[in-house]
Amino acid sequence: MERPRGLHQGDRPGGDGVTGHAALVDGEAIAKSRVEAFLDVRGPGAPHRGAGNCATSPHEPAPARRQAEAPSAARQRRRWATQVVVTDELARRACADRSLNVPEEVSPASVLAVAETDVADLGSIVAAALAHSPAARTLLAALEAEQTVPETAVRGYYARNHDRFLTPEALRRGVTPFDGVAPEDLLPYDEVREGISRELRKAAGRKAFFGWLDQARAGVTYAHGHEHPGDPSHPDHEHRH
Incomplete structure:
Protein backbone atom coordinates (compact mmCIF):
# COMPACT_ATOMS: atom_id res chain seq x y z
CA MET A 1 0.00 0.00 0.00
CA GLU A 2 1.40 3.37 -0.94
CA ARG A 3 2.28 5.55 2.02
CA PRO A 4 0.50 8.94 2.05
CA ARG A 5 2.75 11.95 1.77
CA GLY A 6 2.58 15.05 3.92
CA LEU A 7 3.47 17.59 1.21
CA HIS A 8 0.42 18.48 -0.85
CA GLN A 9 0.57 19.64 -4.44
CA GLY A 10 1.18 23.36 -4.65
CA ASP A 11 3.03 23.57 -1.32
CA ARG A 12 6.73 24.12 -1.10
CA PRO A 13 9.22 23.56 1.71
CA GLY A 14 10.20 26.95 3.09
CA GLY A 15 8.47 30.31 2.94
CA ASP A 16 5.93 32.04 5.14
CA GLY A 17 2.17 32.10 5.67
CA VAL A 18 0.39 28.92 4.66
CA THR A 19 3.16 27.82 2.28
CA GLY A 20 6.16 25.91 3.52
CA HIS A 21 6.09 23.22 6.16
CA ALA A 22 4.89 23.06 9.74
CA ALA A 23 6.86 19.90 10.50
CA LEU A 24 9.03 17.24 8.94
CA VAL A 25 8.16 13.58 9.48
CA ASP A 26 11.22 11.47 8.77
CA GLY A 27 12.37 14.29 6.49
CA GLU A 28 9.06 14.61 4.61
CA ALA A 29 7.17 17.91 4.83
CA ILE A 30 3.80 18.39 6.52
CA ALA A 31 2.43 21.48 4.81
CA LYS A 32 1.46 24.54 6.84
CA SER A 33 -1.71 24.65 4.76
CA ARG A 34 -2.91 21.48 6.49
CA VAL A 35 -2.61 23.16 9.89
CA GLU A 36 -4.33 26.31 8.63
CA ALA A 37 -7.14 24.26 7.08
CA PHE A 38 -7.69 22.55 10.42
CA LEU A 39 -7.74 25.91 12.23
CA ASP A 40 -10.13 27.40 9.68
CA VAL A 41 -12.86 24.88 10.51
CA ARG A 42 -15.66 26.76 12.24
CA GLY A 43 -18.93 25.57 13.67
CA PRO A 44 -20.02 23.74 16.85
CA GLY A 45 -16.99 22.10 18.41
CA ALA A 46 -14.36 23.91 16.34
CA PRO A 47 -11.18 24.65 18.29
CA HIS A 48 -10.79 28.32 19.06
CA ARG A 49 -9.26 28.67 22.48
CA GLY A 50 -5.77 28.01 23.80
CA ALA A 51 -3.74 24.82 23.83
CA GLY A 52 -5.53 23.41 26.83
CA ASN A 53 -9.18 22.62 26.15
CA CYS A 54 -9.67 24.01 22.68
CA ALA A 55 -10.86 20.61 21.50
CA THR A 56 -14.02 20.87 23.52
CA SER A 57 -17.30 22.19 22.20
CA PRO A 58 -17.93 25.74 23.44
CA HIS A 59 -21.47 26.09 22.02
CA GLU A 60 -20.90 29.80 21.60
CA PRO A 61 -22.47 32.00 18.91
CA ALA A 62 -20.38 32.60 15.81
CA PRO A 63 -19.36 36.20 16.66
CA ALA A 64 -17.95 35.09 20.02
CA ARG A 65 -15.95 32.33 18.39
CA ARG A 66 -14.44 34.74 15.87
CA GLN A 67 -13.45 37.52 18.24
CA ALA A 68 -9.83 38.59 18.20
CA GLU A 69 -7.56 36.56 20.44
CA ALA A 70 -4.27 37.42 22.09
CA PRO A 71 -1.18 36.73 19.94
CA SER A 72 0.14 34.25 22.50
CA ALA A 73 -3.17 32.34 22.43
CA ALA A 74 -3.10 32.27 18.62
CA ARG A 75 0.45 30.92 18.67
CA GLN A 76 -0.48 28.22 21.16
CA ARG A 77 -3.57 27.31 19.13
CA ARG A 78 -1.43 26.88 16.02
CA ARG A 79 1.05 24.71 17.92
CA TRP A 80 -1.78 22.63 19.33
CA ALA A 81 -3.31 22.24 15.85
CA THR A 82 0.07 21.19 14.46
CA GLN A 83 0.16 18.34 16.98
CA VAL A 84 -3.29 17.18 15.85
CA VAL A 85 -2.32 17.29 12.17
CA VAL A 86 1.01 15.54 12.80
CA THR A 87 -0.77 12.81 14.77
CA ASP A 88 -3.12 12.34 11.82
CA GLU A 89 -0.18 12.04 9.42
CA LEU A 90 1.65 9.57 11.66
CA ALA A 91 -1.51 7.49 11.96
CA ARG A 92 -1.99 7.47 8.18
CA ARG A 93 1.51 6.12 7.77
CA ALA A 94 1.04 3.52 10.49
CA CYS A 95 -2.19 2.33 8.89
CA ALA A 96 -0.45 2.09 5.50
CA ASP A 97 2.37 0.08 7.06
CA ARG A 98 -0.17 -2.27 8.66
CA SER A 99 -2.31 -2.48 5.48
CA LEU A 100 -5.30 -1.14 7.41
CA ASN A 101 -8.17 0.29 5.39
CA VAL A 102 -8.99 3.83 6.49
CA PRO A 103 -12.57 5.01 5.84
CA GLU A 104 -13.29 8.16 3.89
CA GLU A 105 -13.07 11.36 5.89
CA VAL A 106 -16.29 13.05 6.91
CA SER A 107 -16.77 16.78 7.21
CA PRO A 108 -14.30 18.06 9.84
CA ALA A 109 -16.94 20.31 11.41
CA SER A 110 -19.03 17.25 12.29
CA VAL A 111 -16.30 15.49 14.30
CA LEU A 112 -14.45 18.23 16.14
CA ALA A 113 -16.75 18.32 19.17
CA VAL A 114 -14.91 16.32 21.82
CA ALA A 115 -16.43 15.15 25.08
CA GLU A 116 -14.93 16.62 28.24
CA THR A 117 -14.45 13.08 29.57
CA ASP A 118 -12.28 12.22 26.54
CA VAL A 119 -10.21 15.36 27.07
CA ALA A 120 -9.74 14.39 30.72
CA ASP A 121 -8.81 10.79 29.88
CA LEU A 122 -6.75 11.36 26.72
CA GLY A 123 -5.63 14.98 26.75
CA SER A 124 -7.02 17.49 24.26
CA ILE A 125 -4.43 16.78 21.55
CA VAL A 126 -5.06 13.03 21.37
CA ALA A 127 -8.81 13.45 21.91
CA ALA A 128 -9.03 15.96 19.05
CA ALA A 129 -6.79 13.83 16.83
CA LEU A 130 -9.09 10.85 17.32
CA ALA A 131 -12.11 13.02 16.55
CA HIS A 132 -10.45 14.59 13.49
CA SER A 133 -8.56 11.63 12.01
CA PRO A 134 -10.17 8.45 10.62
CA ALA A 135 -6.65 7.00 10.46
CA ALA A 136 -6.06 7.59 14.17
CA ARG A 137 -9.39 5.94 15.01
CA THR A 138 -8.60 3.00 12.73
CA LEU A 139 -5.19 2.52 14.31
CA LEU A 140 -6.60 2.75 17.83
CA ALA A 141 -9.24 0.14 16.99
CA ALA A 142 -6.55 -2.18 15.61
CA LEU A 143 -4.38 -1.74 18.69
CA GLU A 144 -7.36 -2.38 20.95
CA ALA A 145 -8.22 -5.56 19.06
CA GLU A 146 -4.67 -6.83 19.60
CA GLN A 147 -4.92 -6.61 23.39
CA THR A 148 -5.40 -9.75 25.49
CA VAL A 149 -7.02 -9.36 28.90
CA PRO A 150 -6.28 -12.26 31.26
CA ARG A 198 -14.19 -4.79 27.05
CA GLU A 199 -13.35 -1.85 29.32
CA LEU A 200 -9.91 -3.24 30.21
CA ARG A 201 -9.18 -3.98 26.55
CA LYS A 202 -10.11 -0.39 25.67
CA ALA A 203 -7.77 0.94 28.36
CA ALA A 204 -4.96 -1.31 27.16
CA GLY A 205 -5.56 -0.18 23.57
CA ARG A 206 -5.30 3.47 24.58
CA LYS A 207 -2.08 2.74 26.47
CA ALA A 208 -0.69 1.05 23.35
CA PHE A 209 -1.76 4.05 21.24
CA PHE A 210 0.08 6.45 23.56
CA GLY A 211 3.16 4.22 23.39
CA TRP A 212 3.01 4.15 19.59
CA LEU A 213 2.54 7.93 19.40
CA ASP A 214 5.47 8.67 21.72
CA GLN A 215 7.71 6.49 19.57
CA ALA A 216 6.38 7.83 16.26
CA ARG A 217 6.95 11.44 17.30
CA ALA A 218 10.67 10.74 17.62
CA GLY A 219 10.99 11.21 13.86
CA VAL A 220 9.25 14.61 13.82
CA THR A 221 11.01 17.98 13.55
CA TYR A 222 8.86 21.09 13.99
CA ALA A 223 9.23 24.39 12.16
CA HIS A 224 9.51 27.59 14.17
CA GLY A 225 6.11 28.58 15.53
CA HIS A 226 4.77 25.04 15.31
CA GLU A 227 6.51 23.46 18.31
CA HIS A 228 4.59 21.43 20.89
CA PRO A 229 2.53 23.83 23.05
CA GLY A 230 4.23 22.43 26.15
CA ASP A 231 7.77 22.83 24.78
CA PRO A 232 9.64 24.91 27.41
CA SER A 233 11.99 26.32 24.76
CA HIS A 234 9.42 28.93 23.71
CA PRO A 235 7.97 31.62 26.01
CA ASP A 236 4.26 30.79 25.57
CA HIS A 237 4.57 27.13 26.52
CA GLU A 238 1.85 25.46 28.57
CA HIS A 239 2.25 21.87 29.65
CA ARG A 240 -1.36 21.02 28.93
CA HIS A 241 -2.65 18.42 26.51
Missing part, protein backbone atom coordinates in the same frame (compact mmCIF):
# COMPACT_ATOMS: atom_id res chain seq x y z
CA GLU A 151 -9.15 -13.73 33.25
CA THR A 152 -7.27 -12.92 36.44
CA ALA A 153 -7.28 -9.23 35.50
CA VAL A 154 -11.04 -9.27 34.92
CA ARG A 155 -11.73 -11.04 38.21
CA GLY A 156 -9.36 -8.72 40.02
CA TYR A 157 -11.17 -5.66 38.66
CA TYR A 158 -14.50 -7.12 39.78
CA ALA A 159 -13.16 -7.77 43.28
CA ARG A 160 -11.62 -4.29 43.66
CA ASN A 161 -14.61 -2.32 42.37
CA HIS A 162 -17.67 -3.61 44.18
CA ASP A 163 -19.14 -0.11 44.14
CA ARG A 164 -19.60 -0.42 40.37
CA PHE A 165 -21.49 -3.70 40.58
CA LEU A 166 -24.06 -3.17 43.30
CA THR A 167 -27.54 -4.36 42.38
CA PRO A 168 -30.36 -1.79 42.07
CA GLU A 169 -31.92 -3.25 45.23
CA ALA A 170 -28.66 -2.80 47.17
CA LEU A 171 -28.39 0.80 45.97
CA ARG A 172 -31.95 1.51 47.08
CA ARG A 173 -31.11 0.16 50.54
CA GLY A 174 -28.08 2.42 50.70
CA VAL A 175 -25.52 -0.38 50.68
CA THR A 176 -21.96 0.79 50.15
CA PRO A 177 -18.79 -1.30 49.68
CA PHE A 178 -17.37 0.34 52.81
CA ASP A 179 -20.06 -1.25 55.00
CA GLY A 180 -19.41 -4.78 53.77
CA VAL A 181 -21.22 -6.23 50.78
CA ALA A 182 -23.09 -9.52 50.80
CA PRO A 183 -22.82 -11.68 47.66
CA GLU A 184 -26.52 -11.10 46.89
CA ASP A 185 -25.86 -7.32 46.81
CA LEU A 186 -23.60 -7.68 43.77
CA LEU A 187 -24.42 -8.30 40.14
CA PRO A 188 -23.22 -11.81 39.26
CA TYR A 189 -19.72 -11.96 37.84
CA ASP A 190 -20.85 -13.84 34.73
CA GLU A 191 -23.25 -11.00 33.88
CA VAL A 192 -20.61 -8.26 34.01
CA ARG A 193 -17.52 -10.17 32.92
CA GLU A 194 -17.77 -9.23 29.23
CA GLY A 195 -18.25 -5.55 30.02
CA ILE A 196 -15.23 -5.50 32.32
CA SER A 197 -13.11 -7.29 29.73
